[in-house]
Amino acid sequence: MNLRKAKLPVVRLPKRPRKTGLPPGTLIFTGRKKVEETYVTLVQFNAEGQIFEQHVKETLPTPEEGAFVSWYDIRGLHNVELIQAIGDRFDIHPLVLEDVLDTQQRPKFEEHEAGVFLTVQSLSFDREKLEIKTEQVAIYAGKGFVLSFQEDEDDLFPAIRERIHSGRGKIKKRGSDYLAYALTDNIVDHYYLLLDQLEEVLDDLEEEVLSRPGRHSKEKIHNLKIQSIMLRKMVSPLREAVGRFSKTDSPFIEESTRIFLRDLYDHTIQVLDTIDTYRDVMSGLYDLYLSEISFRMNNVIQLLTIMSTIFIPLTFLAGIYGMNFDNMPELHWEYSYFVLWGIMVLIALGLILLFKRKRWL
């Protein structure tokens, strides 16, 4: 019983930042410090298809001349001065920088004069702990550049990097808007993996509830419920944000990118649909658990009642003839003991028959 904690941690809602009382636009890193140093990877490619890549630490790399698109991939957000320097170089509004540093943002899309800004939660699922892990990615795209900010050092975009280098897909032929789309699309694509894992957990849980519902089952259902509430809370504003992204008339988004954004929007709708479906399935699972427990309790009580109803009158009869009255004529008749056995067997059989007819046996 004490093993529960080892296996199923009490669900923790993600912590929100505490910056109460400070003036808006103050840059303070409010997330968990996950990495020691801040790395900036700059990937650039020009019209001729040449690729330049720099990887620096704690400083802002100097871009190559003549690059068509420059992608700054910033990992680690506790170096506030560096973030401020980036903000200054690309002319970003302080409130945007504040949003970059606040790593528990509601996904949102904003148009600014110098570019478009989007925050997305990258999600992964820990099957052991039944827990969804989030990592906020903030994407800022302007004329010829894309900035992506994340707190952790995990590379979320190996596929994008690979597509740039291999030249597969259109990523190298198009502008910064398409790159921003590709990054977002890459994150949303991973939601499908998460949904697949969630579904497997749901399938297992369903079988568990049907075959051997136990102490852990209800905690797992509860845990999954909470996780899907959290999931919905993150994806629902994302759909909205991507919807506005796909409909924006910002000059930074080219016409040919729009169809891809609409496709991305369709994906977020589909993800949200699936989450809602899972929530319904989970609620059905809870109902199933409750009815399973009720059904089992019914069976247990039926057994108790059958046993009691059969033996209580018999024990009473045995008690009667265990009394010590001087004058109990039956005690002295020769076959009364055997007659009593007969009566008892008849009573028991009668009751068993009755229970059979009531379908209790």
Add this chain to the structure above:
Amino acid sequence: MNLRKAKLPVVRLPKRPRKTGLPPGTLIFTGRKKVEETYVTLVQFNAEGQIFEQHVKETLPTPEEGAFVSWYDIRGLHNVELIQAIGDRFDIHPLVLEDVLDTQQRPKFEEHEAGVFLTVQSLSFDREKLEIKTEQVAIYAGKGFVLSFQEDEDDLFPAIRERIHSGRGKIKKRGSDYLAYALTDNIVDHYYLLLDQLEEVLDDLEEEVLSRPGRHSKEKIHNLKIQSIMLRKMVSPLREAVGRFSKTDSPFIEESTRIFLRDLYDHTIQVLDTIDTYRDVMSGLYDLYLSEISFRMNNVIQLLTIMSTIFIPLTFLAGIYGMNFDNMPELHWEYSYFVLWGIMVLIALGLILLFKRKRWL
């Protein structure tokens, strides 16, 4: 009890494709490979009412000259080169081809420059397993041609084919837009069959819950709930898609076809209405099951209580006079045994009367 699995499989949510990380527009078949070969059936008819029909394997048939409408019925989607060839011939956007190959799409409608695109799920119901089977049909209609794509080799449109050959209805007198409508209408028509079957299952289940609710009942209710959640998830976007189909101002849709599209739209609303009704009925069925179980448990416990309440005091009395104290005057009175019997009968009768007045008996 172990037969359950044989009869009611654990509900499996349909698998979604895994293509994470690939550039959008990459053509990869993501469904289950159901058939070994890809067949293309080309049906054409011209203004004079002549009908040309070709049936080829793994290649794209060459259309007849002067045909009014050409219908390419493609079954089997794993031949990606063929799909690509079709896309090239009819100038279809790569994202559309991607949607054709992704066979677990949310139903949707899109207008393109060269035509309109619609995906629909063709549904059938497996009464044994209480499972809805889906088969995605993608329809692309442009000037003078209709393409229908499906994964499986089952002929979903024998009725349409028959109407073309017999000349019944308007199908041969009208253009590709009407044919696209007719194909969609044919699929939606089959939803009614599915709803009828679902209703019969619901009726049976209702009777089962009322007369002999058992272990399977709650699993069946759960299963049907899940299925209807899935059903809703598929039909709700379809209604939307058909709604947009009926309101599109695409040049490929003629005015005279609109009234039929509106009629089709009415049908999807009616189907969705009915699904919602069934969901309400199922939720009512679950409530009924729970209250039935509660009611039965109540009855069982009442029986136990009646038996116990009557016999416990009597057995106690018998126990008293089974004690072996030297000085128990009652034991030696002549009629005390019979007096005790009398008292016991009176107690029992009194309690039975009490229970009768409480309406427990």
Add this chain to the structure above:
Amino acid sequence: MNLRKAKLPVVRLPKRPRKTGLPPGTLIFTGRKKVEETYVTLVQFNAEGQIFEQHVKETLPTPEEGAFVSWYDIRGLHNVELIQAIGDRFDIHPLVLEDVLDTQQRPKFEEHEAGVFLTVQSLSFDREKLEIKTEQVAIYAGKGFVLSFQEDEDDLFPAIRERIHSGRGKIKKRGSDYLAYALTDNIVDHYYLLLDQLEEVLDDLEEEVLSRPGRHSKEKIHNLKIQSIMLRKMVSPLREAVGRFSKTDSPFIEESTRIFLRDLYDHTIQVLDTIDTYRDVMSGLYDLYLSEISFRMNNVIQLLTIMSTIFIPLTFLAGIYGMNFDNMPELHWEYSYFVLWGIMVLIALGLILLFKRKRWL
């Protein structure tokens, strides 16, 4: 217990038509054939207030000349040729005729070139079976004529007929649009009767649940729930249809009729409101039933526990002194039997006091 079926039939959802695969606009009667013959009653009145009435069988009556308004009241829909003839005479679209013959339509309103079309479900309540009976009425109103179609031969409009003959109200002074309104209003008026009956049933049921909740109660609640789901499913689209009727700018609707249509629209909103209220009440009734059952089970178990808790230790003590050990000193003391009685009475009294303080007694 077997009487249940006799009294409460398993709820049957209304059957939907099966016409799968036929071309749209094909006229096939899809309802239940309720009458043997098709009757057409033609009521006409002219500007001078003269009334002409014809009643024919299986044919279309020839209208009088100079009539201001002609009302064809068609009962019985299986004579498809007659329906087709009507369609031809009044220039009705085949899809409308199809809707007329499909007697399980969702209520709807459509504007056509030659007139407006409305389908309404006339409802009546069978209190014995707790079942709502439906009868679809299709109304088609054009310039100077109104057609009303129904499947059954019951006269749904005696009040309208009477108002025409008596000249009461405005019905004879106004055009076909007002007559179409009056027919619809007449049907909606009967909804109030149905709601009144439903309410009486609800009141009775509420009292039953509070005073003697039994096996039938939960089935009745279930039945009423299903019926109100069905009712809502029918009235909700009706409200929408009447709303569109009242806002239509069809040339067949005169300005002075609009205020009446708005009034009718208010009525449908009120009916829908009341249905929603009833659904809430029913859901409350189900909660009440469940808590009543829980409460009773609690009482039953309390009784069992009280009886057991009092007598189990006493019976144990009696059992102790019924043992046959050679050396049991208490057995031979003179007053130990009476002392034991005293102890037993004290134990019992103590427990009873305890239960009194726990408010169990």
Add this chain to the structure above:
Amino acid sequence: MNLRKAKLPVVRLPKRPRKTGLPPGTLIFTGRKKVEETYVTLVQFNAEGQIFEQHVKETLPTPEEGAFVSWYDIRGLHNVELIQAIGDRFDIHPLVLEDVLDTQQRPKFEEHEAGVFLTVQSLSFDREKLEIKTEQVAIYAGKGFVLSFQEDEDDLFPAIRERIHSGRGKIKKRGSDYLAYALTDNIVDHYYLLLDQLEEVLDDLEEEVLSRPGRHSKEKIHNLKIQSIMLRKMVSPLREAVGRFSKTDSPFIEESTRIFLRDLYDHTIQVLDTIDTYRDVMSGLYDLYLSEISFRMNNVIQLLTIMSTIFIPLTFLAGIYGMNFDNMPELHWEYSYFVLWGIMVLIALGLILLFKRKRWL
């Protein structure tokens, strides 16, 4: 237990009128006849601040000349001729008069050529019966006059009358639109009183459920649920009606009155908000009741199980040594009786310890 009826009447939904089949606009009083006679009070004031007041029975008073505003306060609606006469004098549409006489109207607001029309339900709460009493007030305001109709003879507007006479507030300086507003505002103000009373009942009920949930608790919760359903049904359309009142561009509403109407609109929103909150609280109360009952049942059953688990093995042991076999060696050992007592005490202590560790004791 039989006192329940005396204290808590079975909830009665308010009766709706039955006028089925009559032509629309027919004036028939459909409410309960609450008063024997119809009284009309006419209050008038002119620009100089003079006040004229008449109080007549069954007739329509003749207004003074030169009055700025004339307020006809009509109580008692069964005198249909009088209502008709009023309609004729002020040129009111028959459907409006019909609505005046139909005293179970959904609150609504209508603009007419000669004035604006509003129906409101005046509410009061009967704390004994947990019942909300309604009294419909219909207000018709035109150029220089306000008509208020009510069924009962209770004076709902003493505060207004007092403000007119005392000259406090702006009521005498403004036109008929402000008076109509003031009447409505006065009724809505009383909703707050009702909500306060409802809240006190809720507080009491909450304490009852937590400390001594009994037979009545669930009935009270049910009753309050029904009442709040009814309340919501009445206030929700009122909000809509007042919203339209505050936004109307009717020439009868002066600009300076609008800010008061918006304020009134805010109040109706607040009332509706509070009702919704109460419904949530009530639903929480029901959950609390259920969990309280479950919790108590759990406790009862635990007690039963503890008693049974301890004494059943002991009684069995006592039964063993009460057997009469010839050869039972233990019976003849000298201290076996005391050893058995020791064993029994050990068993009991062991079980008690076990239950303590399980936190059952």
Add this chain to the structure above:
Amino acid sequence: MNLRKAKLPVVRLPKRPRKTGLPPGTLIFTGRKKVEETYVTLVQFNAEGQIFEQHVKETLPTPEEGAFVSWYDIRGLHNVELIQAIGDRFDIHPLVLEDVLDTQQRPKFEEHEAGVFLTVQSLSFDREKLEIKTEQVAIYAGKGFVLSFQEDEDDLFPAIRERIHSGRGKIKKRGSDYLAYALTDNIVDHYYLLLDQLEEVLDDLEEEVLSRPGRHSKEKIHNLKIQSIMLRKMVSPLREAVGRFSKTDSPFIEESTRIFLRDLYDHTIQVLDTIDTYRDVMSGLYDLYLSEISFRMNNVIQLLTIMSTIFIPLTFLAGIYGMNFDNMPELHWEYSYFVLWGIMVLIALGLILLFKRKRWL
């Protein structure tokens, strides 16, 4: 058990004002009188950055000349004359003053000719009593001045005051609109603290429900439910009010402030989102509690059934051989006592095995 009251007070819904019957615009203080005296703090700063601060009691301070922004911070609302004087000086509509004094307002935003008006509830959480405390702040901002009204004497804005004095942030460089924004933002910022506390309580409660659900658990869940209902009721209209604030085209709001208002609006959405999430979590907690109780009851009853099922037949057998019939042959066989023991052990073992296979043990 009687300690409950000491620890968890019965939830009290906040009292609404009672002013029924008075003319609108009448100034009456309807809150709880929290302070004895009314204090007004006037903070002013001019274009040169000079700061003037006055702190007076029961009177309105005279402002300095040439101040850029004047902030009147009024605490204590029972001095109606003072409020009236403020209203007169700044030309505030009587209905606004009425709203200022009515301290249980729904948060709202209004534009007036002389300024904008906003009411917000400042919230704090009492973890002991699980109770949210509210303090209404009314903010009125016009050309060059901001008025903030509150009932209690607690300083809600030390951070703002500090930012003005220290010159950090933009507060001193911007106009009264930015100050009004900063005050509101400061209040909304504190909501995050409250949500954090609420979350910790939820976490603790979750662990309590999983490890040792007791009498208090359900009351705490209920209490938190009620509190979150109240919270939602307050924040939902706030979001609306702030939304209108951020979109207003009032001349008092400068363009550069708008982006901050939109940011504030985002925050209110996030707060509302989180509250909704908590409500879902709480509802999940209630489900968890119920299933935990069911699960435990099941276990208890299983134990009872196991004990009874094993010992009832054994006790019956012992009873049989305790009977005193003259002719009971088994009694006289030499080893029958030991044989019976053997049979009893076999029966017990058999039943234990059966329960093991049923996974009850």
